[in-house]
Amino acid sequence: MHPALVHRNSVDQVTRVLAVSENTLAETLSTLSDTQLEWCKLNGFTGKQGSALLLPRGEKGEMIALFGTKPDGLHETLAFGAVITLLPAGDYALDPAFPDQEQATLGFLLSNYEFAAYKAGKAPEYRLVQPEGIDVEKLLHIAEGVRLARDLINTPANDLGPEELALAVKDLFDAHEGEGRIVAGDHLLAENLPMVHAVGRASRRAPQLADFCWGAPDHPKITLVGKGVVFDTGGLNIKPGNSMALMKKDMGGAANVLGLALMIMARKLPVRLRVIVPCVENAISGNSFRPGDVLESRKGLTVEIGNTDAEGRLILADALALASEEEPEFLIDMATLTGAARVALGPDLPPFFTDNEAFADELQLVSEASADPVWRLPLWQPYMKYLESQIADINHINTSGAGFAGSITAALFLSRFVEDTSKWAHFDIYGWSPTTRPGKPAGGEAQAIRALFDLLCERYDKK
Incomplete structure (x- = not known):
């Protein structure tokens, strides 16, 4: 049981939450x-969506709170998470007539998060009585995965x-009860992972590659790859200070993959x-890789370093x-990859790229239903010309000089290393919430993994 969920018989005083529009x-x-009516008038409560008001005790001593919803209910939103900031700490229960109790519970769980590893004291405690008739087990799995992703992103690079x-x-x-291995340091070269080694070798903390499996070997193979740059200075193309401030989150792709x-x-x-x-840590030292270097890759392609x-x-x-060598049924990678994706779609709407039309259509629908939005961008093949190199098989950045289509050209570069792109999807996420909103506290954030989990459940869940 999640600490924010309780059974009704385990609490003495509960505030019942009524949905009102x-x-x-x-x-x-x-x-x-x-008395309660006068309190509503004094506070100017109108039932506006996302508003909340705790009422004085009723004649029978019952505690009631009002929560404003849309006229047709909460639907797909995580709006109920707003109670964490709008109401005092305590134990709450949804009225039996409260709409969409599964999404309301998820909104509450996702909002009930604080990264307090480096803080003294204890956060105010909000708890919700577990509603009946919903798949609480699945909601708890989602909340646990999101918490893991957030915790990893929020942890500073000196400790991660x-x-x-x-x-x-x-x-x-x-x-x-999974299994796997970690390849570290110069062993990456022996294992033919030369670009992982090249990027991470300048740090005093050796580069690593974790490769782990779980599940029966005869089940459909789903492979997840996550970018794990624990801190990015920019290397010799060093970032300015304001661009480096949030670079502890540059392992957000790895964090989200682990949450999923x-x-x-x-x-x-x-x-x-x-x-x-x-x-890896993209650090600076005498053996940093340089602009203009040509790197060997596992795929056998030579890569000219543009930046x-x-x-x-x-x-x-x-x-x-x-990952492609095993020929998985589906291959998904997640990365905090380009500023161009943020310029195009902002921090809340991560783009994804795939040649798989059925997957794209299915994910778009599922993401809307799960309030975990994504937006498809094209793997526009004519832009592959921007990655041409005069001295190597490919350059890893746009060499046109105009900076066009940064997120698309990054995805195109990755596509050259995937054996069957019809079974691959790339997610260019931000991994961070700049401000606190219902279901999304400020700080490290899980993006697209709730939608992907719902999609995988629709395909494979037998429960």
Whole structure:
């Protein structure tokens, strides 16, 4: 049981939450006592969506709170998470007539998060009585996966280096009886992972690659690859200070992959799950890789370095080539890859790229239903010309000089290292919530993994 969910018989005093909209406000007010009615008037409560008000005790001592919804209910939104900031700490229960109690509960769980590893004291405690008739087990798996992703992203790089991130992969799979290995340091060269090694070699903390599996070998093979750059200085193309401030989150792709993996394993989906996470710190020293260098790759393609601040796609390229060798049924990679994606779609709407039309259509529908939005961008092949190199097989950045289509050209670069792109999808996520909103506290954030989990459940869940 999640600490924010309780059974009704385990709490003494519960505040019952009534859903009210601007259309139903008059009807709801007619059921209240004169004191409660006057309180609503004094506070100017109108039933506006996302608003909340705690009422004085009723004549029988009952505690009631009002929560404003849309006229047709909460539907797909996580709006109920707003109670964490609008109402005082305590125990709450949804009225039996409260709409869409599953999404309301999920909104509450996702909002009930604080990264307090470095803080003294205890956060105010909000708890919700577990509603009946919903799939609480699945909601708990989602909340646990999201919490893992957020915790990893929020952890500063001095405590989360390449080794610690690789061990986080191992710990997760050990907890679910998975198996795998970690390749570290110069062993990456012996294992033919040269670009992972090149990006991470300048740091005093050795680069790593974690490769773990779970599930029966004869189940459908689903492989997840996550960018694990624990901190990105930009390398020799060093970032300015304001661009470096949030670079602890540059392992957000790895964090989200691990959050999704947790959901899959906790739900015991009948799949053969494989997770590959290259873990590096893009630091600066005498052996940093340089602009103009040509790197060998696992795939055999030579890569000219146009900018050392585009390191994420290099480590992903080796990891994707490794993943493709097993010919999975589907291959998904996630990365905090380009600023161009943020310019195009902002922090809340991550783009994804795929040649698989059925997957794209299905994911778009599922993402809307799960309030975990994504937006498809094209793998526009004519832009492959921007990656041409005069001295190597490919350049890893746009060489046109105009900076066009940065997120698309990054995805096109990755596609060169995938054996069958019809079974591959790339997600260019931000991994961060700039402000606190219902279901999304400020800080590290899980993006697209709730939608992907719902999609995988629709395909494979037998429960």
